[in-house]
Amino acid sequence: MFDTLKSRIYQGNQFIKDIKNAQMREQFRGLPKLCNSKCNNCEACLNICPTGALKLNPLSIDMGKCTFCGACKNACKTGAINFSNFYKLSATSREKLIITENMTEEEFSKVAIEVKKEIKKVFGKSLKLRQVSAAGCNGCEMELNACSNVNFDMGRFGIDFVASPRHADGIVITGPISKNMAYALKDCYKSTPNPKVVILCGACAISGGIFQNSSELDRKFLEKYPIDLYIAGCPVHPLTFINGILGLIGR
Amino acid sequence: MNWIKTKNNTKVNLNEIPTLKINDLREEIISLNKRPVGFFGKDWGYGTTKLFTILADDQNGDLYISSALFEQSEKEYESLTQVLPSFHIFEREFYEQFGIKPKNHPWLKPLRKNQKDYQFFEMEGEEVHQVAVGPIHAGVIEPGHFRFMCNGETVYHLEIMLGYQNRGIEDLIVKHPTNQLAESICGDSTIAHNLAYSKVIEILKETKITKRAQLIRTLALEMERAAIHIGDLGAIAGDIAYLMGASVFGAIRTLVINTMLEFSGSRFGRGLITVGGVNFDIDDEKIQRAVKTFSKVEKDVERMVKTMLKNTSVMSRLEKTGVVSQEKAHEIGVVGMAARACGIVIDSRFDFPDECFKNLALPRKIFKGKGDVNARFQLRYQETMESLSIAKRILEMLKNGYKEEVFTQNENLLCANSMAISITEGWRGEVVHIALTDGNSNLTRYKIKDPSFNNWYALALAVRNNGVSDFPLCNKSFNLSYCGNDL
Numbered sequence: 001m002f003d004t005l006k007s008r009i010y011q012g013n014q015f016i017k018d019i020k021n022a023q024m025r026e027q028f029r030g031l032p033k034l035c036n037s038k039c040n041n042c043e044a045c046l047n048i049c050p051t052g053a054l055k056l057n058p059l060s061i062d063m064g065k066c067t068f069c070g071a072c073k074n075a076c077k078t079g080a081i082n083f084s085n086f087y088k089l090s091a092t093s094r095e096k097l098i099i100t101e102n103m104t105e106e107e108f109s110k111v112a113i114e115v116k117k118e119i120k121k122v123f124g125k126s127l128k129l130r131q132v133s134a135a136g137c138n139g140c141e142m143e144l145n146a147c148s149n150v151n152f153d154m155g156r157f158g159i160d161f162v163a164s165p166r167h168a169d170g171i172v173i174t175g176p177i178s179k180n181m182a183y184a185l186k187d188c189y190k191s192t193p194n195p196k197v198v199i200l201c202g203a204c205a206i207s208g209g210i211f212q213n214s215s216e217l218d219r220k221f222l223e224k225y226p227i228d229l230y231i232a233g234c235p236v237h238p239l240t241f242i243n244g245i246l247g248l249i250g251r
Numbered sequence: 252m253n254w255i256k257t258k259n260n261t262k263v264n265l266n267e268i269p270t271l272k273i274n275d276l277r278e279e280i281i282s283l284n285k286r287p288v289g290f291f292g293k294d295w296g297y298g299t300t301k302l303f304t305i306l307a308d309d310q311n312g313d314l315y316i317s318s319a320l321f322e323q324s325e326k327e328y329e330s331l332t333q334v335l336p337s338f339h340i341f342e343r344e345f346y347e348q349f350g351i352k353p354k355n356h357p358w359l360k361p362l363r364k365n366q367k368d369y370q371f372f373e374m375e376g377e378e379v380h381q382v383a384v385g386p387i388h389a390g391v392i393e394p395g396h397f398r399f400m401c402n403g404e405t406v407y408h409l410e411i412m413l414g415y416q417n418r419g420i421e422d423l424i425v426k427h428p429t430n431q432l433a434e435s436i437c438g439d440s441t442i443a444h445n446l447a448y449s450k451v452i453e454i455l456k457e458t459k460i461t462k463r464a465q466l467i468r469t470l471a472l473e474m475e476r477a478a479i480h481i482g483d484l485g486a487i488a489g490d491i492a493y494l495m496g497a498s499v500f501g502a503i504r505t506l507v508i509n510t511m512l513e514f515s516g517s518r519f520g521r522g523l524i525t526v527g528g529v530n531f532d533i534d535d536e537k538i539q540r541a542v543k544t545f546s547k548v549e550k551d552v553e554r555m556v557k558t559m560l561k562n563t564s565v566m567s568r569l570e571k572t573g574v575v576s577q578e579k580a581h582e583i584g585v586v587g588m589a590a591r592a593c594g595i596v597i598d599s600r601f602d603f604p605d606e607c608f609k610n611l612a613l614p615r616k617i618f619k620g621k622g623d624v625n626a627r628f629q630l631r632y633q634e635t636m637e638s639l640s641i642a643k644r645i646l647e648m649l650k651n652g653y654k655e656e657v658f659t660q661n662e663n664l665l666c667a668n669s670m671a672i673s674i675t676e677g678w679r680g681e682v683v684h685i686a687l688t689d690g691n692s693n694l695t696r697y698k699i700k701d702p703s704f705n706n707w708y709a710l711a712l713a714v715r716n717n718g719v720s721d722f723p724l725c726n727k728s729f730n731l732s733y734c735g736n737d738l
Contacts, residue, residue, distance in 0.1 A: 003558040004495055010554070014502050025509065027516040050431040069431050069522045074530060083516075131391045135416045137734050139438025139519060142482075144391045149501035163389035180366060180415045181394055184386045210435050213427070216419040234521065235438060 015153045029068040029083040032061040036101045038080035045072035063097040063232035064206035089232040090244030113247035120250035126158035130168035134185050136175030139235035140202040147238045170197035176204040176211040182218040197228040202236050253279050254315040259603035262454045262671040269317050273328045276319040288683050290341035292349040293696045298323030300349050309602040330356040337584025363414035374400045386415045393733035404718045409711045416737035424697040434521050437735040441519045442475040443677025447684040450673035452526045455665040463653040464528035465607035470645040471520050473638040476678040478507040480631040483730050490724045491568040499555045510541050528658040538646045545639050556632050569625035573713035573725035585709045587680015587702040592630045593622035599676040627728040664692040701735025
C-alpha cells in the first residue's frame with residue numbers, strides 16, 4: 001500500500017497540459033514542405049516512393065498515401081522536399097490532404113478541417129468511438145491505445161474508445177480493409193446508431209497505403225458511406241489523432 | 252546427400268539444394284527431428300510444385316535445407332504432423348497455398364482463407380456452451396475470432412480462427428520489394444521484420460554494411476524489445492485491474508519510443524533501417540540524452556515491478572494462470588519469448604547470432620520459468636532490463652568509436668538462382684525471412700514466418716482449464732500478432 005502510494009507520488013503528473021500546442025520533437029516527419037523552384041524533374045523521388053504519393057509539375061505529396069518514410073527527402077539531391085514537424089495532419093475532405101508548394105502550417109490548419117454545425121452540436125462535448133482494425137498492422141492500433149494513456153489522456157475531452165458499436169457515436173477505421181474484414185466492418189457500421197461519424201485513420205485506411213496494390217483488399221465500404229475525417233500518418237501519432245478529433249467536433 | 256547444411260544470414264544456390272521424392276524427404280525430416288523454420292511451396296512450372304524444408308539445429312546454429320518435387324498428378328502425401336506435431340500449421344499453410352493434401356493431418360483447417368468452411372470442434376453435454384468472440388474485439392486491437400468451449404466458467408478448449416488480416420504481403424514483396432512494406436508486416440515488430448528483410452536483400456546483393464550501421468540496427472532491435480515488453484507489462488497489469496501498473500508502465504514506454512522518435516523520426520523506428528545500412532546516424536548529444544533516459548527507465552521499471560509483485564492480489568492472478576508445460580511447448584514447436592517462459596532454451600540471438608551480436612559477446616541468461624502468466628511477466632521484466640543494458644552499451648560504443656558512414660550504396664542485381672535466409676530475434680521470437688530468385692535476378696518467392704505463426708496454438712493450450720475471464724490476461728501475456736500470422 002505505502003509502496004504503491006510512493007510510486008504514485010514519485011511518478012507525479014505526466015499528462016501533456018496543452019494538447020493543441022504540444023511540442024513535437026523536431027525529428028518527427030509531419031507536414032511536407034515543398035519547393036517547386038528547386039525541383040529539377042529528375043524523378044528520383046517518384047521512383048523511390050513506395051506508395052505513389054508524389055507528383056511532379058507541380059510537385060505535390062498526397063498525405064493520404066504518404067507513409068512519411070522520408071525516402072523522397074533522402075533521394076532528392078536538390079532539397080526540394082522536406083518534412084516539418086507539424087503534426088496536425090487531419091482533413092475533412094480527401095483533396096485537402098494533397099499538399100502543394102504554397103501550403104504552410106497556418107494555412108493548412110485554417111482550411112483542412114471544416115467544422116459541420118450538426119457534428120459540433122451533437123458530439124461537441126462527448127464523442128464515443130468504436131475502432132475497427134481492418135487489416136491494420138498494429139501500428140495505428142498501438143498509437144490509438146496510446147491516446148488513452150496518462151501522457152495524452154484523451155478521455156479528458158470526453159473522447160473515448162468503447163467496447164461495442166452499440167455504445168458508439170462513430171467508427172474509426174485503421175488498415176487497408178481486407179476482403180476477410182469487409183463484412184465485419186459493414187456489420188459494425190450498421191450496428192452503430194445514427195447519427196454517426198466515420199473516421200479513417202492512417203495511410204492504409206485512407207488510400208490502401210502501402211497495400212494499395214494488394215489483391216486481398218475490398219474497399220467498397222468506403223465508396224458506399226460518407227467519410228467525415230481523414231487522419232494522415234503511418235502510423236498516426238496520438239497528437240495527430242487527438243487534434244484531428246478535436247477539430248472535427250469544433251473544439 | 253539429402254540435406255545441405257548452412258548457417259543463418261547466408262545464401263545457397265538453388266541448384267545445390269537436394270531434390271528428393273516426398274516420401275524420402277518425409278523420412279529424412281522424421282529421422283533428423285529438428286525444429287522447422289521453413290516449410291513452403293513454390294510453383295516450379297508445368298504444374299509441378301517444389302516443397303522447400305528448412306530445419307534449425309539450435310544447439311549448433313546450423314540450418315538444414317532440402318526439397319521435394321511434386322509432379323502435377325501428385326496431390327497428396329502422408330502428413331508429417333502425425334509424427335511431428337510442430338509441423339501442424341506449416342502443413343495447413345502448404346495445403347492452403349498449393350492444394351497438396353497432407354493425408355491424415357489431424358486438423359486440416361483453413362489458415363487464412365475460406366473462413367466460412369471453418370469447422371469448429373464441438374463439445375456436447377448438458378452444461379456445455381460456446382462463447383464466440385470477434386473478429387472485432389472490445390479493445391483497440393487487431394481482428395481474430397475466438398471460440399471457447401466452456402462448462403460454466405471453465406474453458407475446455409479454445410479454437411482460434413485467424414486470417415482476417417490477410418493482405419497478401421508475400422506476393423506484394425515479390426512484385427515490389429521495399430523496406431516500407433517489410434515494416435508493415437507487423438507494426439509492433441517493425442524493426443525486427445525490416446531488419447530481416449534488409450539482411451535478406453543485402454545477402455542477395457552481396458552488400459557489406461558498416462559496423463556502425465550494424466550497431467545502430469542492434470540498438471534499435473533492443474529498444475523495440477524493451478519498449479514492447481514494458482508496454483505489455485502495463486497491459487498485463489491492466490487486465491488484472493491493477494491500474495497503477497497500467498498507467499506507470501504506459502508512461503515509461505513513452506520514454507523509450509520517444510527516444511526512438513529522436514533517432515528515426517518515428518516512434519516505432521519506421522524509416523530507420525534500409526537496405527545498405529540505416530538512414531540516420533546518432534550524434535553524441537542524442538546518445539547522451541538516450542543513455543540518461545534509459546537509466547531512468549531501468550530504475551522506474553524495476554521500482555514498479557517490485558511494487559507490483561509485492562502485492563498478493565496481483566500474484567494470485569498471475570501465478571498458475573495460463574500454464575503451458577515445457578513438454579507441450581516443445582512438442583508443438585513454440586518459439587521465442589513464449590518458449591523461454593516455459594523453460595526451453597531458445598533465442599536466435601544466441602543460437603544464430605549475426606556478426607554484430609557475436610562481437611558483443613553477451614552472456615546468455617537462462618530463464619527458469621513454469622510457463623504461466625507469472626513466468627511470462629517475469630521474463631519480460633528480465634529481458635527489458637537486459638535490452639536496456641545492451642542498448643546503453645551500444646550507445647557507449649557508438650560514442651567512443653566506429654566513426655564511419657552508416658549507409659553503403661550498392662547497385663548490384665540480386666544473385667541469380669539463390670535462396671537467402673535470415674533469422675532475427677524480434678521481441679516475440681524468431682522472425683524468419685526467406686527469398687528465392689530466378690535466373691534473371693528477380694525475386695520469385697518471398698516467405699515470411701513470424702513467431703506468432705508457431706505460438707498461437709500455445710495460447711489455445713494455455714487457456715484450457717482456466718476461467719474464461721482469465722482469457723484476456725493469458726492473451727496479453729503472449730501478445731501474439733494477428734497480422735504476423737495472416738500476412
